[in-house]
Each structure stands twice: as C-alpha cells, then as structure tokens.
Amino acid sequence: MTRILLVIFVRDLMLARRIGGGGILGLVFFLSLVTVVPFAIGPDLRLLSRIGPAILWIAALLASLLGLDRLFQADQEDGSLDQMFLSPAPLELIVLVKCMAHWFVTGLPLVMLSPLFGLMLDLDGPALRSVAATLLVGTPTFTLLGAIGAALTVTLRRGGLLLSILVVPLAVPVLIFGVSAAQSATISFLTPFLVLCALGLASIALAPIAAAAALRTAGE
Amino acid sequence: MDKTQQSHLLIEDLSVARGERILLGGISLRLSSGQIAEVTGPNGVGKSTLLRAIAGFFPVRSGRMSWVESEAADSAPLAERLHYIGHLDGLKSALTARENLEIGLRFLGRDRRTPLQALDRMELAHVLDLPVGYLSAGQRRRVALARLLIVDRPLWLLDEPLTALDRHACALLKAIVAGHLGSGGLTLAATHEPLGLPGTIQVRLGTR
Structure with a gap:
C-alpha cells in the first residue's frame, strides 16, 4: 500500500513538472501582491513592517487557493479518479498523499521564499523567522482545507469561485492564529503557534475523510 | 488466474x-x-x-x-x-504510454505483465515511450485496454x-x-x- 501511495505522490510531481504552471503561478501571484502592497500603502516603513506578516499570510492564503480547483478535477475529467476508487489503497490516504504532493509543488516554494519577500516588507530577523515557521505549518493546512472544497466542486467546471467561498471561512481561524504568532515574535510566539499546529494536525486527521466522502458522492 | x-x-x-x-x-x-x-x-x-x-x-x-x-x-x-474501462480512459496526456501503464499497474496492484508485454499484445508496442496526448483516439483506447492485461482481475x-x-x-x-x-x-x-x-x-x- 505504501508503494501505491508513493506512486501517486511521484505521479503528481511528474504531472506538475510536465504540465507546469501550478507552482510558479502561485509564486508569481505571491510576489506581485507583496510588491504592490508597499506602493499602495505609501512610504511608511514602520507601518509596513507592522502589517508585513499579515500581508504575507493573506498572500499565502490567496496563492494557495489558486491552483486548488484542479486538485481532483484533472483526475475526474480523464477518468483517473475512477481508477483510484478501484485501488486497494483507501481513498482517504490517496487524498492525503495528493494534498502532500500539491503542497510540495505550490506551498513549499512559498514558505522557502517568504523570508525574501519579507525583506521587501522591511521585516527584521526574528519576524522573518516566525513568518517562515508559521507559514510552514499554515500552508499545508490551507491545502488540506482546500481539498474539501476541491472535492465538493470536483464536477463543476467553473468551481473556483464556489471553492473560495467554501474554503475561506474554514481558513479564517488558521489565518488568525498564524498572523498573531507571526506578529508577536518577541512577546508570545508559542501559544498561538501551538494552536496553529493543533489546527494543522486536526486538518490532517479530518480533511482527507471529508474530502474522500465528497468525492464518493460526486459520482452520483 | x-x-x-x-x-x-x-x-x-x-x-x-x-x-x-x-x-x-x-x-x-x-x-x-x-x-x-x-x-x-x-x-x-x-x-x-x-x-x-x-x-x-x-x-x-x-x-x-x-x-x-x-x-x-x-x-x-x-x-x-474488477477492471473498469469507461468512456474516460483514465490516461494522463502528459505522460507516456509506459508511464501511464506503470502507474495503473502500481495503482491496482498484483501485476501480471509489464507495460511492454501488454502493449505488445494490443499491437501498440511502438508507442511505448510516446506521450499519450500524441496518440489517436483509437490508440489511446488501446492503451487504456492494455490496463486489463497488466493487472489480473x-x-x-x-x-x-x-x-x-x-x-x-x-x-x-x-x-x-x-x-x-x-x-x-x-x-x-x-x-x-x-x-x-x-x-x-x-x-x-x-x-x-
């Protein structure tokens, strides 16, 4: 069974590399948001560094939502999803592995480049570290929550809009604790960070079950 | 069997x-x-x-x-x-016939033939390393049907x-x-x- 899951992971990475787009698109979106915000706010460096972590987090949330509608739809359209139902591996684990592969392509580059983007928003060393740490936990949570929306909208051709409406409310608690951990690097980083980790762990446990249930009813 | x-x-x-x-x-x-x-x-x-x-x-x-x-x-x-071959062939256009069948094989478990043997039986061995997106509708269909042969169900x-x-x-x-x-x-x-x-x-x- 681990072999099946490994194959799905490798397959999704291969497809992402051959077809391209997904990861780079999110990154370019992230970059353009971070570039544009300082122009909109004006030349107030103190304000910028104060709201910097929040901007990075919002950018990460929106960038995570970008490619999510294709997470299961690409497999639904060409019949690969049917073959997954016939696999001995449980659908829940397949969903989890697909989310991991998707995060690897779209979320991880965001996390790795977030210190660079943070510099553009005048964040200092500790703030850069805490933003990167919180995003490392937060972006996979976004992907997992998004998977529920992606599974619910799998048969809708223009499901992106509905997906955002479904997922953003679920993502709000993650955003709140993520930003408060990222902003209060010096005072109380640990408490909100641990809550963020708890949200992440809960979504690892629950989101694949919800998404798999949604995919099963999508055949109906 | x-x-x-x-x-x-x-x-x-x-x-x-x-x-x-x-x-x-x-x-x-x-x-x-x-x-x-x-x-x-x-x-x-x-x-x-x-x-x-x-x-x-x-x-x-x-x-x-x-x-x-x-x-x-x-x-x-x-x-x-069971094997199910429907209207949608379950093949990824960006991957070659061999990659598609290897994935199918691992997905479904318990392989019997290699992708080459299965495609050879479908008289399609020459497209083994072509992306499926380049194949004609009939050839795609045959690659999908080759899945029946690689895994015994x-x-x-x-x-x-x-x-x-x-x-x-x-x-x-x-x-x-x-x-x-x-x-x-x-x-x-x-x-x-x-x-x-x-x-x-x-x-x-x-x-x-």
Missing part, C-alpha cells in the same frame, strides 16, 4: 437512483466464471450507470449485489476484483469497448476477452455492437 477457481457475480433486483429519480430498476443478473454478458439498449437507458453502480462509483438504492469466490480465504471487496466491466477501434483492433479485443473468459474470468460489456462471443448472456435494458 487459476482455472479451477470459480467466481460468481450475483445481482438481484438492483435499482439505482439519483435523488428522487429512479435511473434503473429491477436488474437481476447471474454471471459465473467464463461467462460474458452484454448490456444493450437505446442511448440514455442506463447502461453506463449499471456498470458504474457495479463498480461502486454510484450508490445502489436497493437490491443485492454479491461477489462469490470459491477460495473464500481471499475476501477482497468487489472494487478490488477476474471481472471486467467494459463500457463501449469497441468505440474508436478499427476492425483489426476489434478482432484483437474479442480475442483478448475470449482468452480472459477461457481462463475463468467474467466480462460485463455495455455495447451497441455485439462482441459475438459464443454463450453471451443478453441483458436488455428497455422501456423503464
């Missing part, structure tokens, strides 16, 4: 509904090792729905569906004992298997299905053009 192993697919009074609407009702069928059944009927009557319901993609409203194997030790669920559900195939490939598929039946397999095909194999059970879906 072991010749001595007898498998049976039993369907009793199966009905399938989407919401309030009954799509199929009162389907009964008994299929044993070595037998083929052809589901026929006009467009939109529910042939594909029946196949998808048996594959488990579609919830069953009422009735019973059971899978009996003589060697009861292996009680794998029906979904792991007793029940084949074929939805319009002859679509896009040329006359030669049709004959090839018939030979492959006959071979599958000969080694104790079962086949349920939804088709407008009969495969013409001896002893075919006819399942006619007509006026609802």
Whole structure:
C-alpha cells in the first residue's frame, strides 16, 4: 500500500513538472501582491513592517487557493479518479498523499521564499523567522482545507469561485492564529503557534475523510 | 488466474437512483466464471450507470449485489476484483504510454505483465515511450485496454469497448476477452455492437 501511495505522490510531481504552471503561478501571484502592497500603502516603513506578516499570510492564503480547483478535477475529467476508487489503497490516504504532493509543488516554494519577500516588507530577523515557521505549518493546512472544497466542486467546471467561498471561512481561524504568532515574535510566539499546529494536525486527521466522502458522492 | 477457481457475480433486483429519480430498476443478473454478458439498449437507458453502480462509483438504492469466490480465504471487496474501462480512459496526456501503464499497474496492484508485454499484445508496442496526448483516439483506447492485461482481475466491466477501434483492433479485443473468459474470468460489456462471443448472456435494458 505504501508503494501505491508513493506512486501517486511521484505521479503528481511528474504531472506538475510536465504540465507546469501550478507552482510558479502561485509564486508569481505571491510576489506581485507583496510588491504592490508597499506602493499602495505609501512610504511608511514602520507601518509596513507592522502589517508585513499579515500581508504575507493573506498572500499565502490567496496563492494557495489558486491552483486548488484542479486538485481532483484533472483526475475526474480523464477518468483517473475512477481508477483510484478501484485501488486497494483507501481513498482517504490517496487524498492525503495528493494534498502532500500539491503542497510540495505550490506551498513549499512559498514558505522557502517568504523570508525574501519579507525583506521587501522591511521585516527584521526574528519576524522573518516566525513568518517562515508559521507559514510552514499554515500552508499545508490551507491545502488540506482546500481539498474539501476541491472535492465538493470536483464536477463543476467553473468551481473556483464556489471553492473560495467554501474554503475561506474554514481558513479564517488558521489565518488568525498564524498572523498573531507571526506578529508577536518577541512577546508570545508559542501559544498561538501551538494552536496553529493543533489546527494543522486536526486538518490532517479530518480533511482527507471529508474530502474522500465528497468525492464518493460526486459520482452520483 | 487459476482455472479451477470459480467466481460468481450475483445481482438481484438492483435499482439505482439519483435523488428522487429512479435511473434503473429491477436488474437481476447471474454471471459465473467464463461467462460474458452484454448490456444493450437505446442511448440514455442506463447502461453506463449499471456498470458504474457495479463498480461502486454510484450508490445502489436497493437490491443485492454479491461477489462469490470459491477460495473464500481471499475476501477482497468487489472494487478490488474488477477492471473498469469507461468512456474516460483514465490516461494522463502528459505522460507516456509506459508511464501511464506503470502507474495503473502500481495503482491496482498484483501485476501480471509489464507495460511492454501488454502493449505488445494490443499491437501498440511502438508507442511505448510516446506521450499519450500524441496518440489517436483509437490508440489511446488501446492503451487504456492494455490496463486489463497488466493487472489480473477476474471481472471486467467494459463500457463501449469497441468505440474508436478499427476492425483489426476489434478482432484483437474479442480475442483478448475470449482468452480472459477461457481462463475463468467474467466480462460485463455495455455495447451497441455485439462482441459475438459464443454463450453471451443478453441483458436488455428497455422501456423503464
């Protein structure tokens, strides 16, 4: 069974590399948001560094939502999803592995480049570290929550809009604790960070079950 | 597959509904090792729905569906004992035929043939390393059908298997299905053009 899951992971990475787009698109979106915000706010460096972590987090949330509608739809359209139902591996684990592969392509580059983007928003060393740490936990949570929306909208051709409406409310608690951990690097980083980790762990446990249930009813 | 192993697919009074609407009702069928059944009927009557319901993609409203194997030790669920080849071929255009089949093989487990052997049987070995997106509709279909050969599963559900195939490939598929039946397999095909194999059970879906 681990072999099946490994194959799905490798397959999704291969497809992402051959077809391209997904990861780079999110990154370019992230970059353009971070570039544009300082122009909109004006030349107030103190304000910028104060709201910097929040901007990075919002950018990460929106960038995570970008490619999510294709997470299961690409497999639904060409019949690969049917073959997954016939696999001995449980659908829940397949969903989890697909989310991991998707995060690897779209979320991880965001996390790795977030210190660079943070510099553009005048964040200092500790703030850069805490933003990167919180995003490392937060972006996979976004992907997992998004998977529920992606599974619910799998048969809708223009499901992106509905997906955002479904997922953003679920993502709000993650955003709140993520930003408060990222902003209060010096005072109380640990408490909100641990809550963020708890949200992440809960979504690892629950989101694949919800998404798999949604995919099963999508055949109906 | 072991010749001595007898498998049976039993369907009793199966009905399938989407919401309030009954799509199929009162389907009964008994299929044993070595037998083929052809589901026929006009467009939109529910042939594909029946196949998808048996594959488990579609919830069953009422009735019973059971899978009996003589060697009861292996009680794998029906979904792991069947192949489903539908209108959508389940192939990734960006990957080569070999990669697609290797993925199919790992997905479904318990391989019997390599992708090369399976494609060779479908007389398509020359496209092994071409991306599937470059192939014609008939060639794609044959790559999808090659999946039947790489992993051994007793029940084949074929939805319009002859679509896009040329006359030669049709004959090839018939030979492959006959071979599958000969080694104790079962086949349920939804088709407008009969495969013409001896002893075919006819399942006619007509006026609802």
